[in-house]
Amino acid sequence: MKRALPLLSCGAALALAAAPLFAAGDIENGKTKAAACFACHGADGNAVDPQYPRLAGQYNLYLQQTLHEYKDGRRANPIMKGFAASLSDQDIEDVAAYFASLPGKVDTLHGHVQGDK
Numbered sequence: 001m002k003r004a005l006p007l008l009s010c011g012a013a014l015a016l017a018a019a020p021l022f023a024a025g026d027i028e029n030g031k032t033k034a035a036a037c038f039a040c041h042g043a044d045g046n047a048v049d050p051q052y053p054r055l056a057g058q059y060n061l062y063l064q065q066t067l068h069e070y071k072d073g074r075r076a077n078p079i080m081k082g083f084a085a086s087l088s089d090q091d092i093e094d095v096a097a098y099f100a101s102l103p104g105k106v107d108t109l110h111g112h113v114q115g116d117k
Contacts, residue, residue: 025060025097034095036083045102057104063096 037055041047045056055063069075071084071092087095 024064025093025095025100027094027097027101030094030096030098033087033091034098037095037099041099045099046105054104055099056102058100060096060100063099064092067092067096 040052041055046054067084067087070077070080071087073081
């Protein structure tokens with residue numbers, strides 16, 4: 001038990017330090033700001049057309065990184081670059097929080113949650 005206590009203390013400290021990373025973004029504002037995304041990715045983040053990624057349930061920080069990469073050109077997609085160009089850093093945090101908060105749909109054919117690629 002004496003060995004477990006330092007490990008628990010260390011884990012708790014790491015969890016507290018990481019909390020702001022996962023708390024970023026306002027889900028309700030993100031839903032409003034994501035309205036342009038719904039045409040391709042669906043209002044629930046579960047696109048039905050396989051050419052568009054499912055965003056529901058993706059990691060918040062992954063979604064933020066992806067939007068920043070479209071915005072600054074590290075990812076080359078003219079449509080996404082156009083959408084991302086108008087987003088502020090706060091908008092990106094909010095949109096990512098919205099899609100990350102949504103449940104992904106289960107792909108019963110392949111046995112995994114859609115959006116986990």
